[in-house]
Amino acid sequence: MIRKLFLLTVLLSVSGNLLFAQDRLINKADEKYRDYSFSPAIDIYKRVLDKGYTSADLLMKLGNSYYFNADYKEASKIYKRLLDEYDEGIGPEYYFRYAQTLRSLGQYDLSKEAMTQFSQMTSADVRANLYAMERDYLAEIANNSGRYKVGTFEYNSRYSDFAPTFYKQGLIFSSDRDTGNLARYRHTWNSKDFLDLYKVNVDSSSLNKVVKFGGDINTRLHESTTVFTKDGNTVYFTRNNLFDGKTVKDKKGVVRLKIFKAVKENGVWSQIEELPFNSESYSIAHPALSPDEKLLYFASDMPGSLGQSDIFKVAINSDGTYGTPVNLGNNINTEARETFPFVSSENILYFSSDGHPGLGGLDVFATKISQNQYIGSVLNVGEPVNSNLDDFTFIINEETRNGYFASNRNDGLGDDDIYSFVETKKLEFDCIKPITGTVRDKISNEVLVGATVKVIDEKNEELVSAISNSNGQYSIEIDCNQGNFVRASMQGYVPSEEYLSISDSKPRIIDFYLERDMVTAGYGDDLAKLLQLSTIYFDFDKYNVRPDAEIEIQKVIAAMEKYPSLKLKVTSHTDSQGNDAYNLWLSQKRAESTVSYMISKGIAKERLQGEGFGETRLVNNCVNGVKCTKAQHQLNRRSEFLILE
Template identity: 70%
Template sequence: MTKRIFICIALIGMLAKNSFAQERLINRANEKYKEYSFNPAIDIYKRVLDKGYVSADLLEKLGNSYYYNANYKKAAETYKKLIEGFATDSTVGPEYYFRYGQSLKSLGNYDEANAMIVRFTELTSNDERAADFKGERDYMAEIEKNSGRYEISEFEHNSVYSDFAPTFYKEGLIFSSDRDTGNLAKYRHTWNGKDFLDLYEVNVDSLSMGRVVKVRGDINTRFHESTSALTKDGDTLYFTRNNTISGKVIKDDKGITRLKIFLTTKVNGQWTEPRELSFNSDTYSVANPTLSPDEKTLYFASDMPGTLGESDIFKVTINEDGTYGTPENLGNNINTEARETFPFVTSKDILYFSSDGHPGLGGLDVFAVKIAHGDYSGNVLNVGEPVNSNMDDFTFIFNEDTRRGYFASNREGGMGMDDIYSFLETRPLEFDCNQPITGTVRDKITNQPLAGATVKVIDENNEEVASTITDSNGNYEIAVDCNKGNFVRATMEGYVPAEEYLAKSENKPRIIDFYLERDIVTAGYGDDLAKLLQLSTIYFDFDKYNIRPDAEIEIQKVIAAMDKYPSLRIQANSHTDSRGADSYNLWLSQKRADATVEYMISKGIAPDRLVGKGFGETKLVNGCSNGVKCTAAEHQLNRRSEFIILE
């Protein structure tokens, strides 16, 4: 009996010892995982699994370690074990279904991948990515539409190591590589077990100068130097580096060495000691710089506070004195709850970036969006195959003039872990281009706004594609498809239509004001030009017939119409109200009609085109005749001027 008790105690002790040893191993692996040292974390997690210990947390971390190292086959295997073993316990969050689906895409298993994405959307209520996968968009059809636009070939200077992050430099490139295997093993990066990266340069257009050399100057260290961006003059270089001081890495309170953007300038052909940018931090990473076409804005990737996912794309203003503004997130149209990184902006303000949050073919895909005029709400388009594959495709750069560019990928068939590819774009990417048009429709003669005028967009096939009505102030808003030529046309009853042609353009807002002319060409004998031109009442001072300044303004509109239509002949009629003697009113109205004609002749209208006639109170428009009590306003209706068309 005593012996049995001893054996049981010994077995319990061994189990406790084994359990303690496994717990210690897991704690070590978790520490490495927290430090983003995924390669050693994988080794330890696998040792624990081989001993038969398994948990949801272990499988999550092991799957993520494979995922972030782009080992999608192992990631898929691990996520499958996680979901099959623990999904019923409701311990598996929606993010793991998403990553499992992305990993399956990378293996070409799209049917099963879509099933996992569907499950992801079912478990998600407020994730921006979910809408893209709920059948609201046929994203595979979009990718197919955008595919086949590139001719790609391998970069002749690839190595058996990792080569990526090309940047245009003079007639060649600066790129990042870990090809220098002279580094001691202790300087290898524990994220993926590779050597640390340095920046290299090569002249790609000259066989005699096609040798790859390390960038000279105070740039490369024994730690990471990576993604870079150059000013147009080639004398200022932004690049990514590990957070180091005096050759020693700096870790945050979680034990993580963050990334920072540094700047260096060229003096006497050599890069000077780099300095870090002011918005860098020891507590988050700032990396992958690129410049706007005017070099006044720096775009970059970061996981700083305000990030929506694991990394987002931000922008920051470069002030004239060399200081920087406050970084701004580009928003949830571009950024998702996953990874957005490696931005590049072309000369035509198209932002290319890599993401595994937008619908793609698997891993990181390259996407494009127009960001002209500070608008980040445009359609985000997957650039399609063959640039994108079922693996990671990233660090895309493009010259709008030559239609040539470069990108990197870890796809199968390459020489190294990551390889650079060159490409020629044979067909441009088609963006939705909604150009906002605003303006006012006015009467050309009176300059008065025309409420209720119709503004239409007519395409080049003479088909109406949009229409709106001006408001009470004559204002309108409408949009045109700026991928095509369009006519913007304003019409209103009684006016000659006016239009303006807009050729293909970028979506920069336009203001188009229309000044419509009264359609007096179709007017006939006896029509009142004053009504057609919407003239204000022409007043005369009491008992006088000289032309007042306010009357001049209205008569000038008639003169403008007669200048435009040389065959137009009119009769200037003058009327009075019934107050005063009939004979006096007739005399006064004739004097006023004559004064009007004389004024118009003095402004260049031929006398034979004008007739002046006074009618006194003989043509009242209401019942306010002699002896009838009327208001001042009612009498005023009879004191009017008319410009009757004779021919």
């Protein structure tokens, strides 16, 4: 009995020591994990796992370490084990990442099952909504595939080469290649050397070496992703957070990324300064410029980000200052990673994402920027640019259709490689063109309320319609990838339309001036009312045509010139002031005066008649003996234009 108790004590002591050693290893691995030192964290977690210890937390962190190092095969194994052994209480993010790793392995059916579980757990997630749509995203990707002919880049190394940028007749790119220095600086995210910027003239006949980018831009830490102004004298680039040559860590001990700016003077890059919206507590990286160089795009995890990194824009003011960073919104950004933006000369935003439906890992996506809006369709550019691993830092020259991107696909020379390509067929984006305008009467110029404006395609099918408001205004949108007819119509008017061919998405104003349909006008109709004319008034006890009346009568004359068969009877009236006989004579003179004016303007007298009705057809109750205002009496001193045939 004593011997058994002694053995049990020894075993408990050994077990306790083993547990203590195991806890120390896990604590050390967790410390590396928190510092984003994923490579050493993986080594330690694996040692603990090989000793037979496991937990949900360990598997989460080990899977994430593989995932963020783009080792999707190993990440998939660990995530599967996590979800199989600890399915209770595991957050939806791990189902999403597991689905991503399965896609990178080409296991799309299993990936779909994992995404279904993810969607069921978080319906408010942008990614869940994208995948929950009734769409076959693989078919969409296949439809966009085959637009690029991919080639090699002969200056790749066995290290990591990525982030190509057009610069003069060549390229600037980022690499952790061995430059022959005895002092090697390594970062612990993936145990690779720190990145520097390199230069190569890709169209030169003496392409036998790659050189480091000059000046003081390269340091012993990371420099990557660049963008140059068109004149080649200003560069924005990504660098680790430095102060006086030393790294600066945030409260969590993380060295963040910042965007810096440098200016070239007398052939030397100098005046290196960080941008004012950088921060010690979050990263800002991967700059890109708009075609007019008035906007700077970048990726960041700053407050307000939807996911692990979002794409933002910031205005570059004319005085060299900067505006406030603006998130591009959830049509672009998801809860995952959106990064490495590039804007082409045709205002197409390219970026990499693992949140939008793709083939696995980071895929390259594109969207057309219209009127500083980022609400258009987001297209996966398809194979062969995209693969089942990470594809990123896409750039293209819209004039030559040549470009470059980077990928960690398996057929590469190094960890990341640059590939060249030629675009053989452009992407086809949804093209939404806003159309606004006003509908008016062609002769009177009065606005027409309640007119219908329709968009009709070339197959004569109605696509959309709108009704003009109280100001005669309408607003519609058309698909500018195809030809469309925009047609305005209203009862009693001849429809009018304009054809719009395939165009860009710039807004267009189309005002319609509709003509009265005289075919529908009948005997006895008042043409003045049909034309929405102002009433033809006369001064008290006068029968000459007033200047304001001339304007309206000219519109009647225009209608008679357009319709040569149209005949009119001018009927004139007086107020009740004065005796009845006199008023009858005065009204006849007014009718004759109006007819004479129209004849003097070229209307044949055979097409006109005139008759006065005195005070027999008053429009109000201002009869004899009733006291009325001048304005009320004025309403009765008028001429009308009745259609005869």
